Amino acid sequence: MTRMSASTTPKVLSTPNQHIASRFSFGVNEYLISDIGSSRSATKWLERQFAWSKLGDTKGDAVINWFPHLRDQPAKAWTNHQNEDHTAYAYGRDLCAYTLAMKVATRRQVREVMADVWSNLFYIPMGEGRSFPWRYSFDAMIRSRSLGSFRSLLRGAVLHPAMSGWLNNSSNTKYGINENLGRELLELFTVGRPAGYDEDDVKNSARILTGFRVKMFDSFAASYDPELHYVGRIRVLGFSHANSSKDGRTAVNAYLDYLARHPATATRIARRLCVRFVSDTPSSSIVSAVAKAYRASDTDIKATLRALVRHPDFQASKRKKVRTPIEDVVNAARVLGLRPTGCSTERSFPLHLLWMAEGVGQSQFGWPRPDGFPETSAIWASPARVLRSWNNHYDLAGNWWRSAEVYLPARKDQLPSAWPRALGQLVEHQARMLLGRGAPSDLQSAVASALNLPLAYEFNSAAEVTEWTWALIRGAVLNLPEGMLR
Amino acid sequence: MTDPDDCGCGDYEVSRRSVLKAAGLASMAGVATSMFGDVMTSTVYGAGDGNVLVVVSLRGGADGLSMVVPHAESAYYAARPSTAVAANSLLFRDATFGLHPAFIKLSPLWLLGQMAAIHAVGLPAPNRSHFEAMELVEDADPGSAARVGWVNRMVSGLAASPDVFDGIQVGSTLTPTALLGPAPVLATGQFSDLAGPFPKDAALRSRVTGSLRAQYARYGGTIGSAGVNALTMSERAAAIDDTVNEGPLAGVTYPQYSQLGEALKTTAGLIRANVGVKAVAVDAGGWDHHVDLQWRINESIDELAQCLAAFYLDLGLSAGRVTVVTLSEFGRRLQENGASGVDHGYGNAVFVLGGGVKGGRYYSRWPTLSSGRQIDGDLAVTTDYRSVLTEILRSRFPSLDTSKVFPGISYSPLGFMT
Structure with missing residues (x-):
């Protein structure tokens, strides 16, 4: 592909295409623009992204190989934790770094965005003791079903041994009901509180889920034990099942399908997607259409x-x-052209992304409760957050943390090929590359003031644009209010 | 949750006020130091000796029945064969209640009459959902479309022109529901990293922040006012950080590896710094004990007690103006579950510590645990938690119109404040 940045005024996507790309990716970089160019519109690009298995993705496919422990069998993971060879926390950290690296590197951006949406709905925190040996398996299941049907996703998530551990379904038996998963299934994963279920519904929701076992703090082997399954009529909202068989799995599947298809679930999922992709306060018109x-x-x-x-x-x-x-550091990495190439040291780029986002208040899979990070965005607009994101932008633009295992394009390969160029032209060039739009006039003056140079100041070659100048220009572009929004 | 849209229409007043404030600062940029000092000084005069409310959220639904144990009730011991706290192990037993033994580190406060326990407190109607109940507790004005948090209403009521440092959440950069609303709020982990870009190069710093201030004021809306507040804040954070970093006071030890301890240490430093803080919200997760209640709550209470005990020592001469209240979204089921844990329940216990508290005793309109008085198998609520908060606010912030903070509640004081 020809390098977009070679042009004095790099082309930008049309506003509607830019909007689709910005909402359905983790950052509109020149690879993505080139993909959209060959699809001819962002809507067609979206369709190609939906069919993700047909999209070659060598960079994304490589990422899992940097984290060999993630594919350990659960029994092995537990042994490793006990021997302190690789603890639950280390498994959790691997998963977080893997996730951030995937967001930056994968070409299957829409699948990755949806995996993020569903991981936040069926939320399991990193390194948690009862779920960590199964956590990567859970993650892979979410990713593979993220653009299929919600029905299949719901079955996969609720019955997964990682979820069973995290929300205590592994200790939910006919001899002692544990309501945790049964309640959150209704409240968080499907119909939601307004559906009007009562405490008897919650108890029944827990009863039907009995029988699923995980050999906790042992082999972590997952199984189904009909002897532990509660037998007898189950009624939850409009669902009724005799549940007369010792093996309750047919009944559970019918129950989960009922919940997935429930109108209240449709509205709740639609609303959640609208809050993620449209606005914190979506209109009833779009929610009902979705x-x-x-x-x-x-x-x-x-x-x-x-x-x-x-x-x-x-x-x-x-x-x-x-x-x-998290979206902010990943977006900055992508548009700046930074790409992880491994994760074998404490200074590796994926870990730096993790610490940077954590410093701003969001650690990947670091939310402590089963409801996932808030999807509303006003919550992320605290003054402290904005301040720290400004610093992150400069740190990334200049690679001031001196990250290891990161691909950094040479400066000359990110600058126009025609020289001389005035400072003002470079600012415009970078606004187009990093924001997908022309520079607002107060950006021009901000950069001139920061560098203490007139806008007409001419650089005669790429070599004259020092590392310092380059970082100040690019940090200032990302620090615009427009740069904080998607 | 709040006005999320970035059009800025919902919070025009805030933006305008912030921008005016910002403009005032910008016009004095030539005398940065004295301007800086001026802002600090005015805050100190305004509220240097003012009272402070610290709200500690015990997130997850703390088990009030393990914390303040109704040892005279046979129903409690019958419902909890493997998890009940033995009567002879309780602290400060009266005829009805006793404290969990892990509260031992707070005994000095209790004996000095600076800590009270209040039982059967909660939402006016049961809500066993973590998330909805937490929103309700924090927002405290159910049914209001405005969704303005009560801490924010309190701050607005106390100050003619609310300052970004008035309401502070420590321990997270997320802005919790209780703080959301028209008064500017700050959510932070600590103060040392609140410096703006290029803190060590004064000339560059001033050029860069000057541009940012203009850009964010120009853009407006949620992100615009956040940016403008960010700059005001960073100018003052450095000075505060100096004071915070002096702490803790000699002889005070917070428990190791405790996030709550870290948050309270920062809070104590902030209060000692006299920068005009009126309310602080501190988050302490980990109270959702569906399994293994006995040892888990023992650890949770022990950490809470150690942290609060250290906090009161660390406040030093400021201790008298600080009142702490612990809140949790709901209590737990009376009946234990199959995993030696307790599922979500209803009525709960609240602790009030520090300035103005008539402590060393229990307060409750105790509904008992007799089967006719339980609500769906749980402890009933006989005191609205908003009534508890109102009682504290009336005592500590007499100029505040509490009817605006908690509109439409029935206020029935228990008499635990002076």
Whole structure:
């Protein structure tokens, strides 16, 4: 591909295309723009991204190989933890670094964004004692089902041994009911509180989930034990099942399908997607349009997203969402052209991204409660957060943390090929490359003031643009209010 | 959760006020030091000897029945064969209640009459959902579309022109519901890293922050006012950090590896710094004991007690103006579950410590645990938690109109404040 940045005024996407790309990726870089160019529109690009298995992704595929422990069998992981060869925390940290590296590196951006959405709905924190040996398996399941049907995703998530450990379903038996998973299944994962279930419904929701075992703090082997399954009629909202068989798995699947297809789930999932992709306060018009598509397609996630993008509210929401701290560091890395190439030291780039986002208040899988990070973005607009993101932008623009295992394009390969160029032209060039739009006039004056140079100041070659100048220009672009929004 | 849209229409007043404030600062930029000093001084005069409310959220739904044990109730021991706290191990037993033995580090405060326990407190209607209950507790104005947090309403009520340092959340950079609203708030982990870009190069720093101030004021909206407040804050954070970093006071030890301890240490430093703080929200997670209640809550209480005991020592001469209240979204089931834990319940215990507290005793309109008085198998609520907070606010912030902080509640004081 020809280098976009070679041009004096690099082309930018049309505003509607830029908006789709910005909401459905972790950062619009020149590879992504080139993909959209060959698809001819962002809507067609979205369709190609939906069919992710047909998209070659050598950079994304490489990432898992940097984290060999993530593929350890659960029994091995537990042994490693006990011997302190690789602790639960180390497994958790591997998963976080893996996740951040994937966000930056993968070409399958839409799948990655959706994996993030669903991991935050079916949320399990990093390194947690009862779930960590199964956590990567859970993550891989989410990623593979993230653009399939919600029905399949729900079964995969609720019945997974990692979830069973985290929300105590592994100690939920007919001899002693533990309500934790049964309650969150209703409240967080599907119908939500307004559906009007009562405490008897919660107890029944827990009863039907009995029988799933994990040999906790032992081999962590997962199994189903019919002897522990509660037998007898189950009623939850409008669902009723005789549940007369000792093996309750048929009943559980019927129950999960009922919940996935429930109108209240449709509305709740639609609303959550709208809050992520449209606005913190989506209109009832778009929520009901998206819910309708969800139901009409029998919970198909792609059909649901198409309805969301088609609705006029979507295009009307440009730059209305504040990037979360994680989205912010990943976006900065992508548009600046930084790419992780490994993770074998404490100074490796994926770990630096993790610490940077953590310093701003969001650690990957670091939210302590089962409800996941807030999807609303105003919560991320505290003064302390903004201040720390400004510092991160300079640190990334100049690679001032001196990260290891990061690919850094040479400066001359990110600058225009025609010289001389005035400072003002370089600012415009970088606004286009990093923000996908021309520079507001107060950006020009801000950079001139920071560098103490006139805008007309001429650089005669790429070599004259020092590392310091380059970092100050690019940090200032990312620090614009426009740079904090998606 | 709040006005999330970035159009700025919802918070025009805030933006305008912040921008005016910012403009005032910018016009004096030539005398940065004295301007800086001026801002600091005015805050100190305004509120240097003012009272402070510290809200410690015990997130997850703390088990009040293990913390303040109703040892005279046979129903408690019957419902908890493997998890009940033995009566003879309790601290400060009266005819009805006793404290969990892990509160031992707070005995001096209790004996000095500076700590009270209040039982059967909660939301006016049961809500066993963590998330909804927490929103309700923190927002405290159910049914209001404005979703303005009560801490924010308190700050707005106390100050004619609220300052970004008035309401502070320590321990997280997320802005919790209780703090959200029109008064500017700050959420931070610590103060040392609140320096703006290029803190060591004064000339560059002033050029860069000058541009940022103009850009964020120009943009407006949520992100615009956050940016403008960020700059005001960074100018003062450095001075505060000096004071905070002097702590803890000699002889004070917070428990090792405790995030709550870290947060309280920062809070104590901040209060000693006399920068006009009126309310601080501190988050302490880890109270959701669905399994192995007995040893888990023992550790949680022990950490809480050690932290609060250290905090009161660390406040030094400022201790008398600080009142701490612990809140949790709900209590736990009376009946233990199959995993020696307790699921989500209803009525709960609240602790009030420090300035103005008539402590060393229990307060409750105790509903008992008799089967006719339980609500769906749980301890009933006989005191609205907003009534508890109102009682504290009336005592400590007499100029505050509490009816604006908690609109429409029925206030029935228990008499635990002076």
